[in-house]
Amino acid sequence: MQSTIKKTIQKVSFYLLGFALSGCSSANNEMAGGNLQAINHTMHGINWMSVDGYRADGGGGSSCCIIMPVKWRPGLKAQIEWEVDPEPFGPTPPLGTDEFRAFMVKHKANYQRHNTTVDIPEWPGTERCGLKVHFLxxxxxxxxxxxxxxxxxxxxxxxxxxxxxPAVCPK
Structure with a gap:
């Protein structure tokens, strides 16, 4: 119950922050909240992602929230961090067993973390619909x-x- 209340308070805080930022800024720097969504094009699992410090689920659904400018401007970038599970669909021992716990220690040792900075492409007017991050x-x-x-x-x-x-990734 406390976890649910804490998540609700966090979401409300993000919305209020977005409204506060948009109300206190000039027209050129107006900010608003939006959802983050991960879209995985790979055969690997994306455990989680973070965009400019706003952490979200890597499973494909939308997560609240990221604060973005209402209007696009040149040079707008996003710092993306994410964690990959290279073998998310392999067989696992029964949940709750010592064998499962030992398996997960070894399995998690193969997780990979990455980060990059990408340009955010222009959007028309104020038709910004959150940010969708595609993992390729x-x-x-x-x-x-x-x-x-x-x-x-x-x-x-x-x-x-x-x-x-591919057998070899381009550099």
């Missing part, structure tokens, strides 16, 4: 604030889902 093979990242649904003909990122890692 070779630890590449693309982001968009498009309001179109993923796989829509108008969606700007066209890479397919379930991409397999």
């Amino acid at each position: 093979v070779c630890n590449q990242i693309k982001v968009t604030s498009s309001c179109w649904a993923f796989n829509s003909e108008h969606y700007p990122i066209k890479e397919p889902s379930q991409m397999k890692e």
